[in-house]
Amino acid sequence: MLLTIAVKEFRERLFRLRFVSTLIALIVLVSATVIALAYEHRTQADDYNRRVEFHRREVEKTDFNLMRVDRPAPALSSLFNGLGANAPDQIELSDSAPPESRQTIETEATEAMFPAIDLSFCIRVVLSLVALLFSYDAITGEKESGTLKQVLSNSVSRATLLAAKWIALTATMGVLVIAALASGALLARLLPGSPFVIRASDALALLMISAVGILLVSVFTILGILVSSLVPSSSSSLAILMLAWVMMVFVFPNASPYLAVWLSPAQTYQQASRSEKQINSEMYAQLKERNAKGAEKVRDEKLKGPEMQEVARQIRKAWNEERKESLNRLREDYRARLRQQEKKSALIAALSPYGSATQAMAALSDSGMESDDRFFRLARIFDDDQLSAHSRLRAEMSKAQRPSPPVFTYESTPLGERLSVVAFQLSVLIAYNAALFIASLWAFRRYDVR
Amino acid sequence: MDILTSDSRLQTPDSRLSRNWMVWCFTAPVRGAVVFVDVAMGWPVIRRAKASDSQVWIIAEKEIAENVRNFKIPAAFSLLTVLILMSFFLMSLDYQKRLDNWSTNRAAQSDKLFSGITSNYRSADNQMTMTASSVQSEPLIRKPMMMSVMAKGLDSLMERSVTIGEHASVPPAVGFTFGASQERNRNVMTAAAPDLLFMIKIIVSLLALFFAYDAIAGEKEMGTLKAMLSGPVRRRTVLIGKWIGASLSLAVPFLMAALIGLVYLRLVRGFSFEGAEWMRVALIFAASILYGLVFISLGLLISARSATRKQSIAVALACWVLLVLVLPNVTTLVTERLRPLPTVTEHNISVIPLARQIESEVAASGSEEGFEFPGYGIHHQSAAPKIRQIARQADNDHIARKLDRDRLARTLARFSPAGAFSYAVTDLAGTGLGEFQSYIGKLQRGRDRQIELADEKQNTISINIANEAEQKKANEKLAEFFEKAKQLNRDLYESLVVMRSPQEAIGDALPDLAALAAWSALMLMMAALAFNRADVR
Numbered sequence: 001m002l003l004t005i006a007v008k009e010f011r012e013r014l015f016r017l018r019f020v021s022t023l024i025a026l027i028v029l030v031s032a033t034v035i036a037l038a039y040e041h042r043t044q045a046d047d048y049n050r051r052v053e054f055h056r057r058e059v060e061k062t063d064f065n066l067m068r069v070d071r072p073a074p075a076l077s078s079l080f081n082g083l084g085a086n087a088p089d090q091i092e093l094s095d096s097a098p099p100e101s102r103q104t105i106e107t108e109a110t111e112a113m114f115p116a117i118d119l120s121f122c123i124r125v126v127l128s129l130v131a132l133l134f135s136y137d138a139i140t141g142e143k144e145s146g147t148l149k150q151v152l153s154n155s156v157s158r159a160t161l162l163a164a165k166w167i168a169l170t171a172t173m174g175v176l177v178i179a180a181l182a183s184g185a186l187l188a189r190l191l192p193g194s195p196f197v198i199r200a201s202d203a204l205a206l207l208m209i210s211a212v213g214i215l216l217v218s219v220f221t222i223l224g225i226l227v228s229s230l231v232p233s234s235s236s237s238l239a240i241l242m243l244a245w246v247m248m249v250f251v252f253p254n255a256s257p258y259l260a261v262w263l264s265p266a267q268t269y270q271q272a273s274r275s276e277k278q279i280n281s282e283m284y285a286q287l288k289e290r291n292a293k294g295a296e297k298v299r300d301e302k303l304k305g306p307e308m309q310e311v312a313r314q315i316r317k318a319w320n321e322e323r324k325e326s327l328n329r330l331r332e333d334y335r336a337r338l339r340q341q342e343k344k345s346a347l348i349a350a351l352s353p354y355g356s357a358t359q360a361m362a363a364l365s366d367s368g369m370e371s372d373d374r375f376f377r378l379a380r381i382f383d384d385d386q387l388s389a390h391s392r393l394r395a396e397m398s399k400a401q402r403p404s405p406p407v408f409t410y411e412s413t414p415l416g417e418r419l420s421v422v423a424f425q426l427s428v429l430i431a432y433n434a435a436l437f438i439a440s441l442w443a444f445r446r447y448d449v450r
Numbered sequence: 451m452d453i454l455t456s457d458s459r460l461q462t463p464d465s466r467l468s469r470n471w472m473v474w475c476f477t478a479p480v481r482g483a484v485v486f487v488d489v490a491m492g493w494p495v496i497r498r499a500k501a502s503d504s505q506v507w508i509i510a511e512k513e514i515a516e517n518v519r520n521f522k523i524p525a526a527f528s529l530l531t532v533l534i535l536m537s538f539f540l541m542s543l544d545y546q547k548r549l550d551n552w553s554t555n556r557a558a559q560s561d562k563l564f565s566g567i568t569s570n571y572r573s574a575d576n577q578m579t580m581t582a583s584s585v586q587s588e589p590l591i592r593k594p595m596m597m598s599v600m601a602k603g604l605d606s607l608m609e610r611s612v613t614i615g616e617h618a619s620v621p622p623a624v625g626f627t628f629g630a631s632q633e634r635n636r637n638v639m640t641a642a643a644p645d646l647l648f649m650i651k652i653i654v655s656l657l658a659l660f661f662a663y664d665a666i667a668g669e670k671e672m673g674t675l676k677a678m679l680s681g682p683v684r685r686r687t688v689l690i691g692k693w694i695g696a697s698l699s700l701a702v703p704f705l706m707a708a709l710i711g712l713v714y715l716r717l718v719r720g721f722s723f724e725g726a727e728w729m730r731v732a733l734i735f736a737a738s739i740l741y742g743l744v745f746i747s748l749g750l751l752i753s754a755r756s757a758t759r760k761q762s763i764a765v766a767l768a769c770w771v772l773l774v775l776v777l778p779n780v781t782t783l784v785t786e787r788l789r790p791l792p793t794v795t796e797h798n799i800s801v802i803p804l805a806r807q808i809e810s811e812v813a814a815s816g817s818e819e820g821f822e823f824p825g826y827g828i829h830h831q832s833a834a835p836k837i838r839q840i841a842r843q844a845d846n847d848h849i850a851r852k853l854d855r856d857r858l859a860r861t862l863a864r865f866s867p868a869g870a871f872s873y874a875v876t877d878l879a880g881t882g883l884g885e886f887q888s889y890i891g892k893l894q895r896g897r898d899r900q901i902e903l904a905d906e907k908q909n910t911i912s913i914n915i916a917n918e919a920e921q922k923k924a925n926e927k928l929a930e931f932f933e934k935a936k937q938l939n940r941d942l943y944e945s946l947v948v949m950r951s952p953q954e955a956i957g958d959a960l961p962d963l964a965a966l967a968a969w970s971a972l973m974l975m976m977a978a979l980a981f982n983r984a985d986v987r
Binding site for chain 1: 561591637759763768784787794863
């Protein structure tokens with residue numbers, strides 16, 4: 001019975017003008033977005049290659065106390081923006097300072113005014129609105145047209161009817177989600193000169209993203225059904241749903257970072273920078289003292305040329321390590337507090353299904369904060385292991401004998417890691433689905449169908 | 451009957467002519483203008499006459515009463531008040547944080563800090579001497595604008611630390627490089643600021659559509675529309691009456707909520723605006739109302755063309771998504787395709803061959819021996835002034851092209867009311883594109899002065915030093931130039947704190963405000979035409 005009703009409703013909705021026009025409009029929007037994003041992606045990929053080449057030559061020319069490592073744009077960049085231009089794609093590693101992250105792409109004024117939209121936006125914002133528009137009159141519409149009491153008078157339980165409607169609507173929306181992602185991916189693949197090459201892990205990530213998208217639109221669908229079974233008329237149902245949508249999609253996600261700053265304040269950037277400079281200054285004063293002692297030693301022992309330089313080098317090396325360590329400690333402290341603030345705002349945002357979906361899609365497409373942190377972690381490991389080994393070798397051997405410097409290649413986050421990161425967000429989405437369904441059941445049982 | 455022929459002033463001799471669309475299209479602008487002038491001129495007449503004598507006013511009042519009765523106005527007022535208060539709360543916290551950040555930077559300028567040591571090891575007689583340590587202060591940052599509480603705009607972009615000094619890729623040249631953003635919380639960086647601009651852009655437009663979408667379609671469904679029109683009332687009157695009713699239903703709650711917000715800002719958060727800033731605030735509110743009017747007119751147009759309320763709201767929301775969410779962001783993408791520009795890295799790398807050419811010319815003449823800059827190559831002192839000029843020209847060209855692209859984006863954004871609105875309000879608040887371009891101009895001039903100083907230094911101080919006495923004099927001169935450079939930097943940042951005059955800001959915002967007015971007029975005209983042809987049965 002459930003399946004029969006569901007299939008009937010699904011077929012009904014699929015062949016209506018509003019569904020077909022929505023589908024066409026969606027594909028047009030997705031295409032326009034993907035064309036622009038693919039172009040961006042190609043520019044970034046070219047820039048990355050150029051930078052890597054430039055650094056390689058630079059490293060050979062300098063005496064190699066400064067190395068820059070780069071990260072390419074994520075594989076799914078033609079579809080998803082994520083942090084975009086705010087993500088550091090280069091980290092500077094040196095002997096004497098802790099790793100310093102940089103963005104090579106400068107944020108332009110126009111982009112700061114209107115950030116570019118991506119496929120994630122199309123699904124989260126546009127399709128959630130469409131889900132509401134399809135479901136706001138699920139119950140009230142049928143009541144107003146008189147068919148509700150007819151259906152219910154034919155020994156169809158209210159629960160079955162409700163579930164059938166939900167399944168049908170979600171399936172309809174699911175078609176839209178998959179159409180959007182599939183057409184986007186296909187277009188990105190087919191565009192000439194596109195750097196969009198999907199490996200198996202990325203294809204699976206795309207599947208997971210579509211699952212997240214379907215979970216999100218299903219939340220909005222059941223929300224629409226819930227409100228529809230709580231209020232007597234369609235227009236009040238829509239008004240309430242629009243209010244909820246605006247709050248969930250625009251107000252709450254953008255206000256939550258600012259809320260988190262209020263709830264969990266951290267040092268400002270200048271304060272942290274000033275403390276760092278003060279420590280730096282103390283360290284330099286120490287270096288001056290140590291150098292003075294070294295000069296005395298040179299004078300007493302009457303050292304010449306290479307031996308004198310050896311003394312200087314030893315002093316400098318020990319001092320460098322100490323300085324790097326104390327600066328690291330300071331930065332880690334600052335970064336920890338900042339991360340706490342970020343986590344709090346992520347948590348607050350994840351409490352809403354829209355926020356959870358946003359975070360999940362960003363993490364699954366490897367363009368969120370987690371991949372940012374991962375880049376930093378990998379650069380640190382590279383610095384600690386390979387680069388220090390190399391500088392030790394460098395100190396011991398002559399220039400001719402030195403092996404070439406190690407090369408850093410960034411590997412994108414493995415799928416398993418991405419999934420473990422989004423476990424919380426997925427459970428939030430599933431919980432909302434369950435809770436809202438139960439609430440709708442309760443509301444619909446009490447609904448006056450006359 | 452054609453509403454335009456029923457107006458005695460516009461009566462054409464041959465009413466069949468009015469159905470000839472070609473002629474109609476040509477005369478439509480004139481007719482439309484006359485309609486508006488008619489209403490505008492009639493306004494004092496309407497007010498002087500008793501309310502019951504004016505049909506437009508009766509219809510408007512009925513609309514407003516309806517909106518109060520079905521809770522639209524109370525709901526709109528509560529929603530706007532809550533959101534505006536929340537927005538002012540969060541943005542004032544954000545402003546306070548950024549202001550503290552700036553004050554720390556300011557205070558840090560007088561810290562006496564070391565950040566480098568020059569040591570000379572002279573191999574003769576085992577002498578090892580450590581000489582002067584350079585004192586380097588944190589690059590200055592610009593003070594945040596107080597009106598960023600209302601529209602954050604590009605304020606965080608202008609807050610980045612800027613160092614005017616060694617060029618990013620060509621060490622002998624002078625350039626300016628932007629440092630890190632002052633905001634380190636990545637969530638704040640990627641979120642849209644929940645400022646007044648954001649709230650108005652999203653909420654006011656939606657509310658306007660909500661007030662207007664069922665103005666005509668709803669009455670048609672209920673059957674009261676044909677009843678109303680069967681009486682001695684012109685269609686135009688009905689439309690204008692509904693428009694005025696819907697506009698007042700939106701504008702009055704909005705202004706009240708905004709005033710409450712301003713009182714909150716002043717009394718609770720302690721923000722006080724001076725004379726000129728009040729003018730900016732007033733203009734921002736005026737722009738917001740104009741923005742709302744665009745969507746009221748759009749709502750009426752859609753309502754007139756729709757058969758049912760459901761169709762009306764669906765089309766209205768689709769238009770809203772297109773005009774507010776999609777179009778402005780698409781202009782970003784479109785301008786990037788229309789005006790492709792090299793990235794900053796690319797540009798910096800492209801300056802190197804230009805410099806190297808000059809170096810090789812000097813090297814070919816063999817007049818001096820150069821020294822090596824790692825990553826750049828051999829540099830000859832005498833080539834420096836020319837290299838500085840070439841780099842400066844290349845940088846200026848790159849910046850000019852960027853600013854040109856931004857201006858194009860702004861022009862294209864006027865195709866969306868939300869785009870025009872955002873540009874107008876940010877400029878009025880002093881955090882917009884006009885301010886940003888003036889900011890870049892000041893940076894360019896600061897850099898030019900540093901170039902002049904560098905040239906002067908090169909001409910005054912020679913590097914071939916014979917003895918101790920000359921070394922000492924050269925050191926003194928160097929210190930003098932160092933001080934001059936620092937002073938130039940300080941002067942630059944003093945100039946950056948100064949916001950442009952309100953006249954300039956208004957001048958920049960005016961085309962966008964005009965675009966909004968044009969949108970509103972266009973939508974209303976189309977609504978009138980649609981309503982005129984609408985089947986009300």
